[in-house]
Amino acid sequence: MAVGLAAPDALWPVGGIRVASGAAGIRYRNRNDLVLLELTPGSHTVAIFTRNAFSAAPIAVARNHLSSAAPRLVLINSGNANAGTGTEGVRDALACCEKLAELFHCRREGVIPFSTGVIGERLPVDKVVALLPDLKSRLGAGGWLEAARAIMTTDSVPKGISRDVVIHGKSVTVTGIAKGAGMIRPDMATMLAFLATDARVNRELLADLLQQTALTSFNSITVDGDTSTNDACVLTATGQSGVEVRKEDNEICQVFSNVLRDVMEHLAQSIVRDGEGATKFVTIAVNQAASFNEARTVAYTLAHSLLVKTALYASDPNWGRILAALGRAEITQLDIDKVDIYLDDTPVFVQGARALNYTEQLGQTVMQKPELMIRIDLHRGQHHARIWTTDLSHDYIRINAEYRS
C-alpha cells in the first residue's frame, strides 16, 4: 500500500508526443510491458543516467544514441532489465532499435531504448520486435496513463502527473511518468522517468533544467540505498505549444522551471510513497550544515540506518538510534553539544541532551503519523538538504525475499 498515493486520475497529452502500450509477454502475463513514445521532429531530448558502474546494456545504447542524433522514438520495456548481459545484451538492445527504426524509416540512432526488471537474463528480442507494428498502429496522444502502468514492476500504483502553466498567454503542459519502488537510491539519476513538455526549450537549457531539478527531486530520495543498474530520467521538449523558454528571459525560465520541479518532485515522492513495504513517508531535513554535501551525508546516513528505519516502522520515538546514526555519519568533528533533533516540530534532543519538556508521549504522537519529518539542526553553517525516505517493514523483506528484482 502506497503512503498517501493513488493512481493519477488522468494525464494530459503533450503536443508533439504520441504514445502506445502493449503486451509483449516478456515476463508478466495479462498486462502491458512495452511502451513506445514517438517524438515529433524538432523536439529536443535530454537525459540523465545511473552512475552505477554496471549500467545496463540499454543505458549504454541510449547514452550513445542520444549523443549522436535527436531521438525520434523511445522504447521502454518492463519485466527484464537487460543488465549484466554483456555484449549480447548490447546486441539485443541494438536489434530492437534497428527493427523499430526500419518501421519508421529513420536511423537506428534515432531510437533510445530503456529496460527495467530482472537483472541477468537475456531480453527476448523476438517478443519485443513482434509487437512493434501493432504499437505503431495504435500510437495516439492519450496513452500516458496506460504507459505509466506498462512500465511498472514492483510498483503498486502507476505514477504520473500533468501540470500546465500559462506563459505569454499560451498554455504550456508538462506531463511525466515514472516507475520504481525498490533498489531506490538514485545517483545523479532516477529509476525510469519520462517527462515531456510542449514548450520550446533548446537542448542546453533543457539539460541544465533537468540537472537542477533532479538534484532536489529524484536525487533526493532513497528507499533502500541500492542504486539500480537501469536508472534513467528523460525529458523531451517538443515546442508544439508555440511558447519558447529562453535562458535570457529569466522570469519565464523561472516559471517553467518551477512547473518542471513540481512535476519531478511529485514523481520522486511517488516513488518513495510506493517504496517496497513502505508504511511511512518520511522527510529528513538537515539544517545549518557546513556544506550541502555534509547535510546530504547526514540525511542519507539516517535514511539508510536499518535501526532508524525499523523504529519508524514501529512508530517508536527511539531517538537514541537517530543519535547513533548521526554519530557515525562521515562528517568531520561533529560537536554533540550543538546538535538539535526534532520530530516534526517537537524538540527531542537539544544541545547534547534530551529536551527538557520532551516526553515519550510527545514523540509517539509524531511517530504514529503516516507522514512525518525528522529534522536535524547541526549549528555548523548555513547549508541545508532535504530528502525523502521510507521505513523498513516486514513487507520489504517479504517482497524482496520472495520476488526477483
Added chain:
Amino acid sequence: MAVGLAAPDALWPVGGIRVASGAAGIRYRNRNDLVLLELTPGSHTVAIFTRNAFSAAPIAVARNHLSSAAPRLVLINSGNANAGTGTEGVRDALACCEKLAELFHCRREGVIPFSTGVIGERLPVDKVVALLPDLKSRLGAGGWLEAARAIMTTDSVPKGISRDVVIHGKSVTVTGIAKGAGMIRPDMATMLAFLATDARVNRELLADLLQQTALTSFNSITVDGDTSTNDACVLTATGQSGVEVRKEDNEICQVFSNVLRDVMEHLAQSIVRDGEGATKFVTIAVNQAASFNEARTVAYTLAHSLLVKTALYASDPNWGRILAALGRAEITQLDIDKVDIYLDDTPVFVQGARALNYTEQLGQTVMQKPELMIRIDLHRGQHHARIWTTDLSHDYIRINAEYRS
C-alpha cells in the same frame, strides 16, 4: 537462533583476574546485569573505542581514566547504555567509579566503566552502587562464563572463548568474552569485548597487537551497518604466567599474536553468527583490489545492500543484486569486463557476463547453505579483504521494531 554457534562449555581463568557478576535490576528482571573485573597490580590494559561522534558517557570516562592510570577494576553493566545523557551521564558514570574505588581503596581513575543497552535513559546509579559490596565479596577466578551471560542484551547466547599456548615451556592463557547482535558495524572497535591473558606484555606492544588483530576481526564484521555509541574492546595482560612476550622476540610475538587473533576472530564471528535475525553466516571476500581500503569498500557495500541481504535470506542466487551493489561501490573506474563473482567455488559471473556453465541450480545449492562465501575478484591489484556478515530476515525487523535498543 545463532548460526553455527552455541554457548561455550567453559572459559578458563586467567591468572591475575578475578570476576563477579550480579543482578542490579537495571532493566532486566531475574538475570545478572552487572560485572566486575579485578585486575592484579602490574597488569597492562589497552582498549579501542567506538569512533561514533556520539560516544557514550562511560566511553568518555574510560578513555580518560585509561590515559591517566593503569586500571585496577572494570565495571560493566547491561540494560542501559548511558548514552545521549549529556553531562549528567558523565556524572553518573563517575559516581559509579567513585563508589567502587572507595570499596577497593584505590583512585577513581583506576576504574574503567562500560555500559550497553538502551540509549537515552539515565543510568540508575543507586542500583549499581548498592550491588558493589556484594560483587566484591564474590570475586573469584572462575566467573568468566557467568560474566559473558551478564553483559548480553539482544544476544541469544553468551560469547566467549579460551585458548592456550605453550611458550618457553610454560602455558599462556587468553580468555575473551564479547556481546553484540545488532547495531553492529564496529568502526575501529567493536561491541563490548573483554580479553585477558596471563602473559606479560608491555603496554605499547599490547596496544599494537590489539589494533592489528582488531582490524581483521572486530573491525571486519557487520550485521546492520549501524555503529554503536558504546563499542569498546579491552585487552588486559597480567603477566601472571611468568611468560614475557617482547617485540624483539619475533617468533614468540607471532605465536602469541596468532592465539590472540584466534580468540578475537572467534568472538567477532560469534557476534555475526548471533546477528539479530540471522539465518546465514556469510563471508565476503574481495580479491585483487587496488588497495586494502578498496577491497573493504566493495565488501561492505555488498554486506550492507538490503537487496543482497534479503536474497541471502531467501537463499536466492540473485547475482544481479550483487552486481548492482558492486556497481555502486564507491571506487573509481570499475571495469565490469574484468570482474568475477563466485558463490563459494562456483563461478557465477566472469569477465562481464554470466559464467558459461553457471546454472540457477548450481547457485541455489550454495545459497541454501547456512554458511557460504561470496567472492569477488576485481583484477585491479594485489590487495584483498574479508569480512563477515549476515542476511536480513523477518526476525531482524521483528526484533528491532518490537524492542528498544
